[in-house]
């Protein structure tokens with residue numbers, strides 16, 4: 182059981198004070214505390230091993246969303262994002278949802294799918310039957326190609342075929358345990374492809390993992406009590422109905438659906454990135470899942486339940502996330518992120534990530550249907566412009582105040598206001 186942590190005034194503190202609080206709460210080892218305090222980056226020699234033609238490292242803000250209640254456990258969720266307001270919105274939504282009972286999540290399954298695309302098949306029906314008869318042999322070949330995953334309790338589990346145009350596609354489903362499994366599957370698929378060519382009397386065009394991870398689905402749900410939407414009961418009901426309508430709009434209009442899903446991915450990518458996972462893989466899986474019925478749609482659904490008088494949210498996503506493999510063990514900041522979360526297994530991490538997608542979505546829809554998104558963004562936009570204009574920490578409050586009142590609110594205005602402030606002092 183992960184308990185709620187008292188983070189009084191966490192958002193008002195300086196980064197060094199937040200690091201000290203994390204250490205007090207036993208979320209950071211002393212080595213990791215020193216690492217964060219020194220503002221250490223990924224060591225250059227490690228970066229140079231990770232990709233090619235390395236000339237440096239690019240740093241991004243590393244934040245924490247406190248006390249996210251998922252199935253009764255409280256998680257301290259690490260977020261890496263360059264976008265202002267994402268962390269604040271996730272924290273705000275998580276707090277309201279905690280007070281309304283927290284997130285409930287469910288892992289539907291956790292296997293990765295890969296494919297061998299066969300072509301030049303003389304007789305598709307005969308080839309399909311031959312492959313079906315050889316299923317056990319093919320699964321054995323796949324498992325012999327990657328024996329360590331079988332020892333860990335995973336391995337190739339099933340195989341099936343589908344005809345698409347001139348292709349006979351063979352799909353392999355693999356339990357990849359704690360890994361995402363791209364290299365694992367590719368090894369297995371390449372191992373079975375020459376046997377498949379023989380059995381099916383066909384040629385293999387390619388053998389590769391699919392990022393459409395329909396066997397790694399996770400569902401997160403939550404309820405929001407009306408009093409957290411507005412103190413005025415009637416206003417709260419109107420807002421709940423507007424959020425339901427906004428969810429409907431994202432089902433029928435692709436322009437809205439794309440932005441609706443971008444908001445969900447604001448929360449998803451922020452954890453996927455910080456936990457050292459392949460965010461392109463997750464992005465492509467989620468977008469493909471958004472058009473599973475032929476039309477690109479919003480990934481979440483919200484309904485106002487008139488019986489319970491609560492707003493109900495639901496989000497199902499493919500979430501083939503890993504806690505081992507790839508570059509996860511190489512980046513010290515990634516280890517800190519896993520430590521903050523309490524080092525969850527892949528199945529648990531996948532559920533935390535989908536819950537954060539739903540939190541982010543709720544915050545965006547509430548802002549959009551209430552005061553509009555710009556009201557909340559004005560202050561953050563003013564801060565970005567003030568910083569871009571060259572304002573120092575102490576100059577920010579006054580410059581931001583003047584900037585919000587000015588028209589047009591742009592960099593030129595920020596620079597000229599900063600100059601006047603400096604001339605007056």
Ligand code: NDP
Nearest residue numbers: 329330357358359360361362363364365459462505506507
């Ligand atoms: P790896 O190739 O790193 O394989 C997983 C590693 O984790 C293995 O070395 C495995 O050890 C180790 N491991 C340790 N403990 C466990 C455990 N409990 N369960 C599972 N593995 C464990 O990673 P993946 O195969 O997951 O591939 C992911 C990488 O592939 C990412 O970097 C991704 O960016 C990249 N990639 C993605 C593609 C895509 O998405 N289409 C395509 C190609 C690459 P052992 O071998 O001893 O079992």
